[in-house]
Amino acid sequence: MRNKFTGVGGTRYRPVRKVKVVFSGLRFAVRHDFAVAYKLVVSVVLVAGAAALQQWVDFVVILLATGLVLTAELLNSALEALCDHVETGHHEQIGIVKDVAAAAVGISIIVWVATITFECVRLVSVL
Numbered sequence: 786m787r788n789k790f791t792g793v794g795g796t797r798y799r800p801v802r803k804v805k806v807v808f809s810g811l812r813f814a815v816r817h818d819f820a821v822a823y824k825l826v827v828s829v830v831l832v833a834g835a836a837a838l839q840q841w842v843d844f845v846v847i848l849l850a851t852g853l854v855l856t857a858e859l860l861n862s863a864l865e866a867l868c869d870h871v872e873t874g875h876h877e878q879i880g881i882v883k884d885v886a887a888a889a890v891g892i893s894i895i896v897w898v899a900t901i902t903f904e905c906v907r908l909v910s911v912l
């Protein structure tokens with residue numbers, strides 16, 4: 786795959802490979818990171834509930850909150866893995882990088898929990 790910034794590598798665009806890479810990364814995260822796995826399961830259950838009740842606005846709201854929290858979790862995990870790879874010992878800058886990434890996750894979790902709580906109450910009231 787050609788690197789857009791350095792210009793190194795092949796020029797062929799391979800969408801199927803891209804999709805495979807996405808699922809490979811997601812599978813790895815779900816298997817090794819409980820924080821990703823349980824959020825995905827809870828969200829899928831609620832999204833299915835919203836779809837079954839034909840509550841399409843709720844469906845989209847849950848999807849957006851889930852997309853936000855999973856994106857933050859996955860980027861945080863990737864960044865943590867990179868940090869631990871380049872620095873095995875204690876380093877102040879590494880600590881700051883991890884704290885900032887964790888703050889992004891924290892904010893997204895607040896949004897996700899608020900959304901999930903609100904949507905649970907709303908969907909139960911629609912039943």
Ligand SMILES: Nc1ncnc2c1ncn2[C@@H]1O[C@H](COP(=O)(O)OP(=O)(O)OP(=O)(O)O)[C@@H](O)[C@H]1O
Nearest residue numbers: 865872873874875876877878879880881883884887
């Ligand atoms: N190499 C390091 N140098 C300095 N501080 C670090 C280092 N590694 C971790 N820390 C500090 O410890 C905190 C927790 O780091 P850690 O990598 O254990 O993440 P975590 O939140 O426990 O991750 P997870 O639970 O997702 O595995 C960081 O936010 C940072 O403040």
